[in-house]
Amino acid sequence: MVSTIIFDAFGTLVRAVGAHGPYWKLAGLMPGSNHLLRRRELMTSNRSFADFADEHGLTGQLESAAEDLRREIAAIALFDDSAVYVDxxxxxxxxxxxxxxxAYDYGVRLKELLPNVDGMFLSCELGAIKPEKEIFKAVVDGLRVxxxxxxxxxxxxRQDVKGPQDFGMNALLLKRNRLxxxxxxxxxxxxKVYG
Incomplete structure (x- = not known):
């Protein structure tokens, strides 16, 4: 019997932001040969955009991206039905x-928008990303379920259905469109299906 509901954030409870925003630009300027590995590092490190930019000597090159990030984060909002249904x-x-x-900066905003959940499990804090089993293990261990x-x-x-199912969870692929x-x-x- 299902006792716990775990939601993805962006595209599920929170309106999605652009996939090629400020962190994408940062990843493209970081040293290394694999853009996807650099993006993974940004999403599994508990450090801010500014910290990464400073660490790699990119602050001057990313001033406009940093401003874009501030605007993007300020505009992040829940879908109209999210908070009421969670409550x-x-x-x-x-x-x-x-x-x-x-990434870290988005997690800060997410915690402001959803302060009353029983657990917040973010890749930037856990060092693992969906669909890796470590992130789902952190969820069940943290919630004691x-x-x-x-x-x-x-x-x-892949991240929200196959990953959880492979770990033994039930999963629902949510559709968020006007129809x-x-x-x-x-x-x-x-x-009703899962009890």
Whole structure:
């Protein structure tokens, strides 16, 4: 029986931001041969954009990107139905957590937007990204639940469905478009399926 609902953040509870924003620019300027590995480093290190830029001597080259980041973070917002539904689930007795692949600066903002969840599991703090099993282990250990008690809800097939399922969790691929049912409707159907 599902007792815990774990949500992805961006594209699920939070309106998505551009994939090629300031951190993408930073990754492109960092030394190294593999852009994807540099992006992974940015998402699994508990250091800010400014810290990375300073560390690599890129502060001067990234002034406009740093300003773009400030604007982007200030504009981050929850979907209209997210906070109310999270509160309703907690009222009904479910544990509710967030598990997301995020760079440090985005995590700070996410914690401001969702202060009342039972757990916040961010790649930048855990040193692992979805779909790696280490991040899902951190979730179940932190919440003191078994994988089969969890329903993972997210908008990305590999990270939010296959990864959790491979770890033993139930999973729901959430659709967020104008024709899709609401967050609550989609999750409630999954809760009936998984008990």
């Amino acid at each position: 309703a689930l907690r009222y009904r007795g479910y544990k509710v957590a967030v598990c997301s692949n995020l 078994e994988p089969w008690e969890c329903l993972f809800v997210g908008d990305t097939p 899709a049912p609401s967050l609550s409707e989609q999750v409630e159907v999954a809760l």
